[in-house]
Amino acid sequence: MAxxxxxxxxxxxxxMFDRIAExxxxxxxxxxxxxxxxxxxxxxxxxxxxxxxxxLDIAAGTGDIAFEALKTAPTARVVGADxxxxxxxVGRGRTPHGQRVAxxxxxxxxxxxxxxxFDAVVSGYLMRNVVDxxxxxxxxxxxxxxAGRIVILDxxxxxxxxxxxxxxxxxxxxxxxxGRLVGGKAAGDAYRYLPESTQAFKTPLELARLIExxxxxxxxxxxxxxxxxxxxxxxxxx
Numbered sequence: 089m090a091x092x093x094x095x096x097x098x099x100x101x102x103x104m105f106d107r108i109a110e111x112x113x114x115x116x117x118x119x120x121x122x123x124x125x126x127x128x129x130x131x132x133x134x135x136x137x138x139x140x141x142x143x144l145d146i147a148a149g150t151g152d153i154a155f156e157a158l159k160t161a162p163t164a165r166v167v168g169a170d171x172x173x174x175x176x177x178v179g180r181g182r183t184p185h186g187q188r189v190a191x192x193x194x195x196x197x198x199x200x201x202x203x204x205x206f207d208a209v210v211s212g213y214l215m216r217n218v219v220d221x222x223x224x225x226x227x228x229x230x231x232x233x234x235a236g237r238i239v240i241l242d243x244x245x246x247x248x249x250x251x252x253x254x255x256x257x258x259x260x261x262x263x264x265x266x267g268r269l270v271g272g273k274a275a276g277d278a279y280r281y282l283p284e285s286t287q288a289f290k291t292p293l294e295l296a297r298l299i300e301x302x303x304x305x306x307x308x309x310x311x312x313x314x315x316x317x318x319x320x321x322x323x324x325x326x
């Protein structure tokens with residue numbers, strides 16, 4: 089599944105997320121031990137959104153990062169974009185913030201927004217699913233205002249250390265099992281894709297270099313969850 093390319097990969101990922109939309113948040117809490125909420129708070133912290141600012145959450149899913157942004161900056165304009173419409177429908181129905189997010193069907197490789205219109209662009213688990221990371225980064229840079237911030241949360245290939253066998257067991261056995269028990273066969277299949285796409289994704293250092301190559305500066309990243317998650321950030325030059 090993680091070896092699919094181009095339109096075939098995009099269609100698979102879109103259908104997968106729509107199938108698991110209703111159970112997505114619960115499964116994420118379980119497989120991360122509740123840590124995913126802390127990671128999203130870190131994303132919003134690094135976005136440094138001003139009170140009247142504007143934030144684009146790409147691959148917004150059910151809206152966890154967008155909602156966290158509204159908690160931090162209640163008067164901000166927050167846009168949630170995704171090509172998995174089923175995920176956004178679940179988010180739109182969530183209270184108290186579901187109706188305050190401007191939900192938009194969008195392709196991360198061709199964003200339907202004008203140049204220089206957001207103070208921050210954030211994403212959670214987007215980059216390992218796009219077919220062209222460089223193009224996705226270029227689009228995020230395009231829609232950012234000068235001095236705007238990009239923040240990326242995504243999985244990372246498990247580092248080679250003493251914990252790697254246990255981490256791989258969790259990825260290959262534990263996560264699909266939790267998905268199947270909570271969300272049925274469709275979720276079990278979807279969460280087999282997670283370890284495959286994680287292992288095939290860039291290391292945190294490789295992704296940081298791609299962000300730099302896309303024209304961002306002051307780039308940094310923080311590794312989390314024994315090196316299997318990372319939050320990256322950078323600033324668009326003035």
